[in-house]
Amino acid sequence: MFFFLKQYLSALHKTKVRLRSMDDAINLLKTTLHNFHKLTDKEFKEFLKISEYKTLAKKEFLLQNGQYNHGILFVTKGILGLYELINTKEIYTSFFSVSNFATEISSLASQNTSNKNIVAISNTEGFFIKRTELLQLYDKSISFERLGRKLLEHLLSEQHTFTTMLTSLKPEDRYKYLLEHNPELIQQIPIQYLASYIGIARETLSRIRRRML
Amino acid sequence: MFFFLKQYLSALHKTKVRLRSMDDAINLLKTTLHNFHKLTDKEFKEFLKISEYKTLAKKEFLLQNGQYNHGILFVTKGILGLYELINTKEIYTSFFSVSNFATEISSLASQNTSNKNIVAISNTEGFFIKRTELLQLYDKSISFERLGRKLLEHLLSEQHTFTTMLTSLKPEDRYKYLLEHNPELIQQIPIQYLASYIGIARETLSRIRRRML
DNA sequence: TACATTTTGTGATCATCGTCACAAAAATCC
DNA sequence: GGATTTTTGTGACGATGATCACAAAATGTA
Numbered sequence: 001m002f003f004f005l006k007q008y009l010s011a012l013h014k015t016k017v018r019l020r021s022m023d024d025a026i027n028l029l030k031t032t033l034h035n036f037h038k039l040t041d042k043e044f045k046e047f048l049k050i051s052e053y054k055t056l057a058k059k060e061f062l063l064q065n066g067q068y069n070h071g072i073l074f075v076t077k078g079i080l081g082l083y084e085l086i087n088t089k090e091i092y093t094s095f096f097s098v099s100n101f102a103t104e105i106s107s108l109a110s111q112n113t114s115n116k117n118i119v120a121i122s123n124t125e126g127f128f129i130k131r132t133e134l135l136q137l138y139d140k141s142i143s144f145e146r147l148g149r150k151l152l153e154h155l156l157s158e159q160h161t162f163t164t165m166l167t168s169l170k171p172e173d174r175y176k177y178l179l180e181h182n183p184e185l186i187q188q189i190p191i192q193y194l195a196s197y198i199g200i201a202r203e204t205l206s207r208i209r210r211r212m213l
Numbered sequence: 214m215f216f217f218l219k220q221y222l223s224a225l226h227k228t229k230v231r232l233r234s235m236d237d238a239i240n241l242l243k244t245t246l247h248n249f250h251k252l253t254d255k256e257f258k259e260f261l262k263i264s265e266y267k268t269l270a271k272k273e274f275l276l277q278n279g280q281y282n283h284g285i286l287f288v289t290k291g292i293l294g295l296y297e298l299i300n301t302k303e304i305y306t307s308f309f310s311v312s313n314f315a316t317e318i319s320s321l322a323s324q325n326t327s328n329k330n331i332v333a334i335s336n337t338e339g340f341f342i343k344r345t346e347l348l349q350l351y352d353k354s355i356s357f358e359r360l361g362r363k364l365l366e367h368l369l370s371e372q373h374t375f376t377t378m379l380t381s382l383k384p385e386d387r388y389k390y391l392l393e394h395n396p397e398l399i400q401q402i403p404i405q406y407l408a409s410y411i412g413i414a415r416e417t418l419s420r421i422r423r424r425m426l
Numbered sequence: 427t428a429c430a431t432t433t434t435g436t437g438a439t440c441a442t443c444g445t446c447a448c449a450a451a452a453a454t455c456c
Numbered sequence: 457g458g459a460t461t462t463t464t465g466t467g468a469c470g471a472t473g474a475t476c477a478c479a480a481a482a483t484g485t486a
Contacts (some may be wrong), residue, residue: 027277050482056290105373109366114415137379138359145358152365153322157315160318164306166379167412170474171443190463199380201444384446384473403433414474419435 022053025076029127032074032099036150042144050137051127054121056080062102063118071106071130075100079188083196084116092193096119097184101151103128111153121189139164166199174198232306232309233264238289244313245287249363258358261348264340267294272371276316276331284343288313291337292401296409297329305406307336308398313417314364334402369381385421387411 029051030044039047054073056062062073062080073080073096080102083093096102096118107114108131137144165177175198178186187192195205219233225246227346243265252260267286269275275286275293286293286309295307309315309331320327321344350357361383388411389397397406 011469036277084377086377089381091377091381093373093380105366106370107346109363109370128289138362142355142358145362147237149362149365150322150353150357152362152369153318156372157319157322157371159369159376160306163372163376163379164299165299166304166376167409168297168304168305173479196380203445203463204443207443210465220453345461405433415434416436416475417473 006133006146006187013140022212024179025053025125025127028076028099029074033147036154037143037147039143039147043141044070046137046140047129047144048127051129054128056124056128058120058123060124061103061117062120063114063116064113065109065111066118068111069104069114069131070103071132072108073079073124073126073128075102075124075126075202077126078122080118080124081121081193082116082118083193087178090193090196093199095182095189097188105155121193171198171204172211173202174200175208175212238266238338241289241312242287246360249367250263250356250360251280252356256354259350259353260342260357261340263346264342267339267341269337271333271336273333273337273414274330275333276317276320276327276329278328278330281324282317282327282344282373284341284345284347285314285316285321286337286339286341288315288337290339291333291335291393293337293396294300294334294402294406295329296406303409305407306397308402308410310397314323318368334406365368384411384413385418385424387413388418388421388425 003015023072026048029048033044033047051074056073056078063069075096075098077098078104079095081092081099082096082102083090083092085091092118103116104114104116104118106112107116109130131167134185139146169177178194178198185197191205191209192202197200198205200208232369239261242261246252246257246260251282264287269286269291272358278298288311289310290311292308292310294407295305295309295315295317296305298304306329307375315331317327317329317331319325324344340405349362389408391407396413398410404418404422405415408415
């Protein structure tokens with residue numbers, strides 16, 4: 001379900017609780033963006049203007065196989081997973097929890113339809129930035145380009161680290177790696193998804209957990 | 214060994230062969246950049262100005278564990294490998310062949326020392342772009358930022374595909390994947406490196422190849 | 427060419443992971 | 457709150473990949 005921000009804000013005085021959480025959400029977005037590149041207040045307002053508050057119920061899709069990628073969801077609550085169907089099996093390759101930017105980069109960059117799916121694993125909320133509006137933002141100022149570049153540098157570095165982990169560790173150590181580096185995933189995500197994420201069978205992960213007790 | 218481009222160019226009239234290959238190298242760079250974002254002639258010249266022609270003998274390092282990352286090598290000849298030492302084993306996680314930009318993104322973005330190594334697997338040549346000069350370029354025009362962003366989008370997408378391949382395929386199919394998608398790697402790279410790249414033991418890869426004859 | 431070094435192949439063995447089948451537990455839904 | 461669906465656990469088994477040790481081949485070098 002969509003809310004344009006101004007609609008949302010105009011409805012806010014009714015509920016202090018919601019106002020508070022919306023403030024928090026906006027601050028989280030601001031802080032997160034600033035970790036990559038500092039925007040001016042004016043620029044951040046421009047960013048906010050094209051951000052629509054969106055909620056996704058558990059099992060709802062942000063993106064589905066065969067569809068075009070319509071943009072990015074900055075997650076303020078909940079968690080999403082990205083998976084691909086390979087030989088009738090759902091292979092999860094990314095998770096997006098709070099303060100992450102959920103999207104599928106290949107279809108976002110190329111504007112071809114995607115062969116991947118992004119689904120809400122729990123009830124999820126966040127700011128949705130439309131691809132078309134994002135592209136306009138990129139044209140407006142070097143600041144937004146720089147922000148995009150730095151975010152991508154960070155993501156690529158992370159992805160590279162993850163790949164290294166996969167190729168160099170055996171299954172049990174991969175799980176331990178998650179425990180240490182991404183404990184929030186283990187709490188929120190069904191272990192069958194986690195198993196595919198680290199490239200092992202569901203049953204094997206189940207046994208690894210038993211052994212570790 | 215380094216050559217500033219102008220020095221190199223001034224020395225060129227002596228050898229037509231080298232002039233030709235230098236022309237080819239420059240065209241390759243131009244074409245490659247334009248695949249991501251079209252630079253104006255003026256912008257491309259600015260890019261060329263900060264590019265130094267560099268040669269690396271086989272086994273020479275572009276980057277070593279503990280060092281700062283000084284920049285990017287656009288490869289015009291040869292091939293390099295990026296590896297990390299994990300439990301006394303060299304895990305190769307990237308290869309850079311002709312028309313690739315060889316660097317290690319984490320240390321390039323953060324300017325911390327790197328814990329990875331980039332080594333020439335065969336005699337290698339290319340244009341080296343210093344990190345400091347690259348940053349100045351980013352400040353000069355939105356065009357360079359956009360180029361950087363688009364290149365990173367492409368790399369992230371590729372890396373994501375590779376991760377998916379790793380988690381979803383069994384060893385034999387991973388090798389077949391390389392055969393199909395990166396045959397140039399199989400020709401140029403010792404199979405012990407390839408084995409670590411796809412997360413299997415050297416001996417296993419040797420047996421896979423025998424089975425496939 | 428001969429020697430040294432590096433890379434690749436191969437056999438034997440062991441450990442471990444994947445698969446199938448089914449049970450138990452947990453979550454979801456009227 | 458009981459029934460249905462989904463998720464997780466577990467046993468048995470077979471397949472396969474890792475490891476160690478060594479041989480062969482290829483490559484580099486004097």
